Amino acid sequence: xxxxxxxxxxxxTHMAMALKGVGNGIVQVYSRTSENAELLADRVGAEPIxxxxxxxxxxxFYIFSVKDDILPEIVAQMPSTTGxxxxxxxxxxxxxxxxxxxxxxxxxxxxxxxxxxVNFQDIPLFIExxxxxxxxxxxxxxxxxxxxxxxxxxxxxxxLHLAAVFACNFTNHMYTLASEIMSEEEIPFHLLNPLINExxxxxxxxxxxxxxxxxxxxxxxxxxxxxxxxxxxxxxxxIYSLLSSSIHKVSGNRGANETQNV
Amino acid sequence: xxxxxxxxxxxxTHMAMALKGVGNGIVQVYSRTSENAELLADRVGAEPIxxxxxxxxxxxFYIFSVKDDILPEIVAQMPSTTGxxxxxxxxxxxxxxxxxxxxxxxxxxxxxxxxxxVNFQDIPLFIExxxxxxxxxxxxxxxxxxxxxxxxxxxxxxxLHLAAVFACNFTNHMYTLASEIMSEEEIPFHLLNPLINExxxxxxxxxxxxxxxxxxxxxxxxxxxxxxxxxxxxxxxxIYSLLSSSIHKVSGNRGANETQNV
Numbered sequence: 029x030x031x032x033x034x035x036x037x038x039x040x041t042h043m044a045m046a047l048k049g050v051g052n053g054i055v056q057v058y059s060r061t062s063e064n065a066e067l068l069a070d071r072v073g074a075e076p077i078x079x080x081x082x083x084x085x086x087x088x089f090y091i092f093s094v095k096d097d098i099l100p101e102i103v104a105q106m107p108s109t110t111g112x113x114x115x116x117x118x119x120x121x122x123x124x125x126x127x128x129x130x131x132x133x134x135x136x137x138x139x140x141x142x143x144x145x146v147n148f149q150d151i152p153l154f155i156e157x158x159x160x161x162x163x164x165x166x167x168x169x170x171x172x173x174x175x176x177x178x179x180x181x182x183x184x185x186x187x188l189h190l191a192a193v194f195a196c197n198f199t200n201h202m203y204t205l206a207s208e209i210m211s212e213e214e215i216p217f218h219l220l221n222p223l224i225n226e227x228x229x230x231x232x233x234x235x236x237x238x239x240x241x242x243x244x245x246x247x248x249x250x251x252x253x254x255x256x257x258x259x260x261x262x263x264x265x266x267i268y269s270l271l272s273s274s275i276h277k278v279s280g281n282r283g284a285n286e287t288q289n290v
Numbered sequence: 291x292x293x294x295x296x297x298x299x300x301x302x303t304h305m306a307m308a309l310k311g312v313g314n315g316i317v318q319v320y321s322r323t324s325e326n327a328e329l330l331a332d333r334v335g336a337e338p339i340x341x342x343x344x345x346x347x348x349x350x351f352y353i354f355s356v357k358d359d360i361l362p363e364i365v366a367q368m369p370s371t372t373g374x375x376x377x378x379x380x381x382x383x384x385x386x387x388x389x390x391x392x393x394x395x396x397x398x399x400x401x402x403x404x405x406x407x408v409n410f411q412d413i414p415l416f417i418e419x420x421x422x423x424x425x426x427x428x429x430x431x432x433x434x435x436x437x438x439x440x441x442x443x444x445x446x447x448x449x450l451h452l453a454a455v456f457a458c459n460f461t462n463h464m465y466t467l468a469s470e471i472m473s474e475e476e477i478p479f480h481l482l483n484p485l486i487n488e489x490x491x492x493x494x495x496x497x498x499x500x501x502x503x504x505x506x507x508x509x510x511x512x513x514x515x516x517x518x519x520x521x522x523x524x525x526x527x528x529i530y531s532l533l534s535s536s537i538h539k540v541s542g543n544r545g546a547n548e549t550q551n552v
Contacts, residue, residue: 199461200498221493268456
């Protein structure tokens with residue numbers, strides 16, 4: 029398949045490399061910044077462009093992977109092309125691509141950092157198309173790089189994205205706050221690795237609600253009070269109190285008589 | 291070594307079984323509830339007791355693994371014994387055991403659920419003793435079950451416990467909230483597994499601050515506004531806003547031009 033990438037960020041980079049890796053042709057990479065276009069284009073043997081007027085017009089797929097805010101203005105500048113247009117955004121409806129008839133979404137549910145390799149084969153990809161035909165063609169493309177491809181409506185995709193913000197972005201922020209708390213006392217963050225891994229592994233086999241441990245679910249007020257006293261930063265104290273209340277609300281008094289360490 | 295367990299909750303259960311598994315003798319298990327004492331005692335070939343007057347007085351180690359709140363009253367009822375007394379609590383000073391001379395702490399940094407097996411060999415164990423001699427004896431015992439044993443002062447142990455509340459308890463609560471959001475729309479929670487695993491795996495090789503992705507670090511106000519509108523529960527909205535502010539505060543505007551999907 030001939031694929032054009034509009035965008036050269038983390039998602040575009042990882043997806044273009046995965047598509048190239050299984051034999052698709054990446055024809056062009058567009059970025060407003062020519063250096064960024066070149067960086068990705070070089071890695072996938074594509075032509076870098078920084079002007080949408082230069083878009084190759086007879087590719088099979090045009091993958092839009094840019095910041096949500098600028099997607100409408102990019103679409104407005106796109107020339108007429110053949111093929112399917114698809115974006116990679118969780119919270120944007122497919123209608124944003126409506127100047128073009130064959131349009132859809134190809135949403136990878138994963139966190140991408142530039143310097144970290146990911147195995148696309150395991151990444152859930154969620155497909156929506158304006159018609160069954162478009163959806164099926166997008167699914168076929170997606171299945172060349174992932175064994176975990178699903179049809180999902182735009183309404184459900186944005187709910188999934190919202191859930192992912194909690195499970196990934198907010199979770200990572202909890203790691204950041206833990207790391208700040210430890211670094212003040214010069215305790216190495218890596219000591220938490222077995223705990224972080226086990227916390228993540230547990231919820232692949234248990235309901236997260238059943239996996240909950242710690243002072244909030246035990247409603248151990250003395251420990252919670254001591255923790256609040258140890259937190260000098262008012263924002264961390266506010267987060268500690270709010271999340272402890274939310275845990276207690278969800279869990280009731282389930283764990284009141286158990287020691288669970290963290 | 292001859293070990294007596296005071297307590298029969300998740301921590302006591304997993305630790306007693308690990309100690310038994312490498313050839314230590316678990317002499318007795320005490321619980322206020324005789325059924326609970328029997329449950330663990332049966333698994334490790336120990337005598338179950340529900341009266342502290344029946345404590346075997348010449349063991350090598352007495353491990354106190356009870357809810358923090360009731361530890362002082364348990365200690366007050368303990369008869370005089372030989373050996374070392376050690377508790378397993380993150381946020382309690384060793385002085386709580388002060389009626390006894392040889393006292394310490396043996397804190398396993400892990401989340402324990404009754405129904406889930408854990409490999410003790412990888413669990414970081416943190417040792418404190420009232421004297422070097424006690425600390426060394428506790429370390430020797432700890433090293434029979436874990437390859438990850440460290441000396442740590444009580445002041446640092448409570449900081450570590452506080453950090454673990456963020457990295458484990460609050461993280462698990464993020465999974466719970468994601469699961470609630472998805473179940474309302476009948477989207478299966480297991481679709482998040484690759485994302486949850488990658489989010490945890492990233493911070494074993496990158497600083498969590500550098501691993502942060504999502505609308506808050508990009509400061510993508512439109513997406514954040516849409517997410518708040520999708521959240522019907524006021525408590526989830528409050529958590530979303532507070533954590534997004536905190537992410538933005540920590541990260542500044544680092545990721546503003548990147549698409550990162552979640």
